[in-house]
Amino acid sequence: MSEAIPAIELDGVVKEYLSHGETVQAVKGVSLAIGEGEFFSLLGPSGCGKTTTMRMVAGFEEPTKGVVRLHGQDVTDVPPNKRDVNMVFQSYALFPHMSVWENVAFGLRRRRVPDAEVKQRVGEILEIVDLTGREKRRPREMSGGQQQRVALARALVNRPRALLLDEPLGALDLKLRQAMQIELKRIQREVGITFVYVTHDQSEALTMSDRIAVMNDGLVEQLATPREIYEKPASKFVAGFIGTSNLLTGTVASVEGAGAVVRLGAEDRILVSGPSTAGETVDLTVRPEKITISTEQPEGDLSVVRGTVNEVVYLGTYNSYAVGLADGAEIMVFQQNANDSSVTAERGDTVWLSWQPQHSYAL
Amino acid sequence: MKRSRAPYWLALPGWLWLAIFLVVPIAAMASVSLTTGNLIDGFAQTLSVSNYSDAIAKYSTQLVRSLVYGGVATLLMLILGYPVAYWIAFKGGHRKSMFLFLLLLPFFVSFVLRTISWGFLLADDGILFGTLKGWGLLPEDFHVLATTVAVIGGLVYNFLPFMILPIYVALERVDPRVIEAAYDLYASRFDAFRRVVLPLSLPGVFAGVLMTFVPASADPVNAAVLGGTGNTMIGNIIQTEYLVNSNYPTASALSFTLMAVLLVGIFIYARALGTENVMEAAAR
Numbered sequence: 001m002s003e004a005i006p007a008i009e010l011d012g013v014v015k016e017y018l019s020h021g022e023t024v025q026a027v028k029g030v031s032l033a034i035g036e037g038e039f040f041s042l043l044g045p046s047g048c049g050k051t052t053t054m055r056m057v058a059g060f061e062e063p064t065k066g067v068v069r070l071h072g073q074d075v076t077d078v079p080p081n082k083r084d085v086n087m088v089f090q091s092y093a094l095f096p097h098m099s100v101w102e103n104v105a106f107g108l109r110r111r112r113v114p115d116a117e118v119k120q121r122v123g124e125i126l127e128i129v130d131l132t133g134r135e136k137r138r139p140r141e142m143s144g145g146q147q148q149r150v151a152l153a154r155a156l157v158n159r160p161r162a163l164l165l166d167e168p169l170g171a172l173d174l175k176l177r178q179a180m181q182i183e184l185k186r187i188q189r190e191v192g193i194t195f196v197y198v199t200h201d202q203s204e205a206l207t208m209s210d211r212i213a214v215m216n217d218g219l220v221e222q223l224a225t226p227r228e229i230y231e232k233p234a235s236k237f238v239a240g241f242i243g244t245s246n247l248l249t250g251t252v253a254s255v256e257g258a259g260a261v262v263r264l265g266a267e268d269r270i271l272v273s274g275p276s277t278a279g280e281t282v283d284l285t286v287r288p289e290k291i292t293i294s295t296e297q298p299e300g301d302l303s304v305v306r307g308t309v310n311e312v313v314y315l316g317t318y319n320s321y322a323v324g325l326a327d328g329a330e331i332m333v334f335q336q337n338a339n340d341s342s343v344t345a346e347r348g349d350t351v352w353l354s355w356q357p358q359h360s361y362a363l
Numbered sequence: 364m365k366r367s368r369a370p371y372w373l374a375l376p377g378w379l380w381l382a383i384f385l386v387v388p389i390a391a392m393a394s395v396s397l398t399t400g401n402l403i404d405g406f407a408q409t410l411s412v413s414n415y416s417d418a419i420a421k422y423s424t425q426l427v428r429s430l431v432y433g434g435v436a437t438l439l440m441l442i443l444g445y446p447v448a449y450w451i452a453f454k455g456g457h458r459k460s461m462f463l464f465l466l467l468l469p470f471f472v473s474f475v476l477r478t479i480s481w482g483f484l485l486a487d488d489g490i491l492f493g494t495l496k497g498w499g500l501l502p503e504d505f506h507v508l509a510t511t512v513a514v515i516g517g518l519v520y521n522f523l524p525f526m527i528l529p530i531y532v533a534l535e536r537v538d539p540r541v542i543e544a545a546y547d548l549y550a551s552r553f554d555a556f557r558r559v560v561l562p563l564s565l566p567g568v569f570a571g572v573l574m575t576f577v578p579a580s581a582d583p584v585n586a587a588v589l590g591g592t593g594n595t596m597i598g599n600i601i602q603t604e605y606l607v608n609s610n611y612p613t614a615s616a617l618s619f620t621l622m623a624v625l626l627v628g629i630f631i632y633a634r635a636l637g638t639e640n641v642m643e644a645a646a647r
Contacts (some may be wrong), residue, residue, distance in 0.1 A: 060543055080546045087547045093540040097562045106558075107548035154548070 005072040005089040006033035006103065007162050007194040008040075008057055008085075013066035015052050026052040028218035029066070034162075034196060034211075040186055041197045044215035045241070050198045053215070054164050059083045071161060081110075087164040091163040091171065094139040100126070100150050107158040125157040128187060140246050145176045152187065162194040165241035169204065181207050202242045206230065214238050215267035219272045230287075236363045239285040246288060246331045248360075252280045259357065265326030268305040271357035283363045288332040290359040293344050294352050295323055307331065309349045323353060396615035406611060414616040422600050423615060428598040430624065432511070433580030436518035437526075440575050441568065443519065444526035448567070449560075451527075452534035461529070466524050474521065481507065481517055485589065509591030517585035520591045522578060526571040533567025534560070569636060577625055597621055 003330055015027040027049040034040045036116070057082035070077050075083055086151040091111040094304040095103050101122060108118045126132050128239075139147055155163055169177045169185075185208050187361040188195050199205050205212050206226040213223045214237075233239035236247060245293060250270060252260040255278055262270040262282055272284055298304060307323040310330065321333040331353060335344065345351045396414055400406035419426070451462045469477060483489055485508045488496070495501045507513050537560060545555035585597030590596075597617060604614035 058544075058547060080543070081549045081551060087544070089540050089544060093538060093546070093557060095541060095543040106545070106550075110549040110551075110554060154544075158548070175408070281483060 004036060004072070005146060007036045007038070007071060008034040008055070008196065009067075009069040009072075010053070011054070011067040011069065013056060013063045013068065015049070015056060015061060016064040019023070019291065027056070027063075030215075030218075030220055031066075031187075032213055032220060032223060034194060037192050037194055039185070039195045039197065039208055041209040041212045043199055043202060043205040043212050043241075044137055045200055046216040049218040050200075050215045051166055054087075054145060054166055054196060055196045057162075058085060058087045058164050074215045084160055085162045085164055086158055087166065088155050088168045089251040090166045090168065092139070092168075094150055094154070096139055098138075099135060100131060100137050100139070100142075103139065103150055103156050104154045106154065110160070121157055122153075123148065128156075138255075144172050145180065148172065148180060152184075155355055156187070156191060156193070162196060162332055165197045167199055167245065168197075169199075169201075177204070178193045178340045187304060201343060204301040206242070214241065216241075217241045232361060233363070236283055239363065244288050244332055244334075245285050246291075247363075248284050248286070248325075248329055248331070250282060250284070252278050260362075262293060262331070262362075264305060267293060268326070270303040271301070272303075272360055272362045273357075274362035284360050285363060286322070286331075286355055286360040288334040289318075289336070290355045291331070291333045291353050292355065293323070293333050293335055295345060295349065296353040297352050301357065303360055304352060304354045304358055305331070306350065306352055309344065309345045309347050309351055312343055312345070312347055314343075321351075322331060323351060379470045386455040392615045392618060395611050396619055398612050400610040400612075404561050411612075412569055414612045415620060418613045418616045419620055422597065424564050425595050425597045425600050426617075426620065426624070428595075429580045429621070430628070431584075432515055432594075433520065433576050433582075433595060436522070436579045437576040438571055439515070440467065441520045441572065444523055444571065445530055445564075445568070448530035452537075453539075454530050462526075466527060469525070475584055475588070477521065478517055478584050481513075481520060482588050484518075485513055508589060509594070511590075511594055513589040514586050514594045514596075517589040518579045518582060521582075521585065522575040525574040525578075529570035529574060530564060530567040533564040533570075537563045565636065569633070572632070573629060577629075581621060 003329050010030050010032050013027060013030045013148045014025065017024045017026055021139055030049070038200075042053055044050045045221055049282060051299050052061060053268070056063050057070075059075070059078060059082075062196075063076060066076075067074055070084065095106065098106070104122045104125060108121060120136075123132075126135065129152055131146065131153065134142070134146070139150065142150065151168065154236045165184075169180050172180060179277065181204060184195075197205070198209065206229075209224065209226055212227055212229055214221045214229060222229055222238045224232075230242055233242060233245070239247065241246040248264060248270070250264045250268075251268075253261045253263045255261075259271050260278075260282075262272055262284065263269070270284065274282075292298070305325060309321055310324045311320075311322040313320040316337070318337050319335045321335065323331045323333060326329060331355060394408065397408065397410045397412070398406040399409045399411050419554050447466075451459055451466075455462050458618075472480075483490055486492065487506045487508060492501060492505060492507070496503060496505065541563075542555055542559060544637075545559045548624070550558065561596045580596075581598045584597065586599050587595040587602075601614050601617050601621075604610045604617065
């Protein structure tokens with residue numbers, strides 16, 4: 001993948017808008033390469049520039065600076081109707097005056113594909129998205145999930161070299177959304193096309209993607225696999241945006257080899273690699289499910305902090321604890337409900353929290 | 364649960380309004396169209412259908428001319444109005460309301476006055492042609508007033524906003540992402556317009572044509588002010604028969620004939636354009 005020509009390449013792409021006489025940078029310099037056949041997600045909160053980035057790949061926006069390449073070819077100035085990528089729009093943007101069949105056949109007909117082939121390919125793709133028998137329906141006679149699949153079929157039938165999806169599941173309810181996530185992944189495997197997926201839903205991105213670019217404020221904060229992004233967030237923003245994270249601020253007490261000991265309170269001792277100067281203030285993060293909660297001081301080479309239980313919530317598959325630390329910070333702890341459902345500590349108890357040193361990072 | 368009757372009672376004023384101001388006058392007019400007599404001796408109900416055949420025989424030229432003028436004017440309004448509506452809807456930006464206001468601005472001046480000012484403008488030795496003739500840019504015998512061109516021009520000028528507004532409303536409702544989707548699916552600008560924008564704006568075109576063709580065909584003012592003796596339209600005849608000649612039966616019969624012709628025309632037009640398509644696109 002790294003040696004081959006990437007399907008999509010952005011090189012120093014900047015997009016500026018003029019808004020009320022002021023120049024606003026929606027995208028502040030994004031460079032990334034998306035491999036052939038990859039399921040790639042652009043993840044970030046609204047206004048982070050992810051949709052603008054995708055629209056520049058589709059050709060609806062022209063970059064102020066930088067180059068967009070599709071399969072090694074500079075397409076920066078190529079209009080959308082001449083680009084070999086197709087888009088699935090957020091609101092589907094189906095043609096309301098056309099039947100399902102006409103919607104799906106639209107792209108092929110514009111490319112003057114012979115009628116017999118149009119018939120065959122539309123039939124095939126409708127079968128893949130499970131809409132056979134509904135060819136004559138109008139979009140407004142269909143449910144949200146069905147419209148979604150028409151939009152997908154309308155783009156995929158053209159066999160584009162990359163498919164761009166702009167929050168395609170945003171309008172669906174939770175159950176349907178989860179079903180469509182699996183469906184999308186299946187379709188992507190079946191057709192083997194590069195998917196670029198824009199979403200603000202971190203669980204959606206984690207579930208489906210091969211790689212994720214987490215965007216914030218017009219820049220890519222981290223580009224990595226879902227596992228890496230979750231386990232090793234590169235910045236405070238990524239740690240906070242993906243999943244539940246505990247952010248702690250402490251002072252480096254001493255440096256021992258490659259690691260450092262960070263203290264919050266007198267009895268706390270957090271082991272981190274990275275910071276090398278004693279007295280330095282560091283931000284660090286640890287995931288709630290990595291933490292063990294106990295009423296006695298744990299043994300061994302662990303990161304340990306002491307606190308008081310503020311809240312215990314029973315959530316079925318796990319118990320959630322909110323533990324207040326000496327410096328006023330609160331740590332979330334998830335305890336798997338594996339053997340018995342009883343809780344380790346009650347509200348107001350003093351507890352020890354511990355975790356393996358590799359689970360906390362200085363940011 | 365017992366259904367409330369309140370909605371029906373609330374509709375009552377509307378029904379009363381329609382009954383008193385539409386059904387009653389039309390019925391009265393229908394009755395008058397079948398009478399015979401004159402103003403001095405009075406009119407008697409004789410159910411004489413010959414009023415219709417006589418009126419049509421006498422004024423068929425003007426009737427046909429009215430439909431032709433109305434039709435040509437409507438066509439010109441469509442050609443002129445569609446691009447304006449398109450431009451305001453898609454390129455108007457945050458000044459849309461201002462452009463719409465400008466479009467309606469002429470309505471602050473009375474219809475008759477607007478038409479008369481056109482008369483001044485088009486006069487043989489008026490501000491426009493007089494000046495151009497003075498400069499030798501136009502031949503001395505050039506004239507527009509009292510011609511077909513002047514009447515149709517006046518109709519176009521006076522009714523154009525009624526064409527633009529419904530088309531604008533239809534275009535305004537077209538989701539810009541649907542147009543983007545067309546480009547994304549390899550449509551050229553022309554294809555995107557023809558296959559997506561135009562069909563989606565048809566309900567507006569339909570409404571615009573109705574709102575201009577009907578009043579333009581029946582209009583008496585433009586032909587009276589801007590036309591000559593050869594440009595008399597059916598509206599002028601009805602007006603003269605009613606107000607000048609006091610020939611109420613003939614005037615009523617002509618009114619009904621015009622109404623019938625227009626209704627039939629609209630029906631054929633709706634079928635040709637495809638009511639189904641129009642209704643379907645409108646129902647979205």
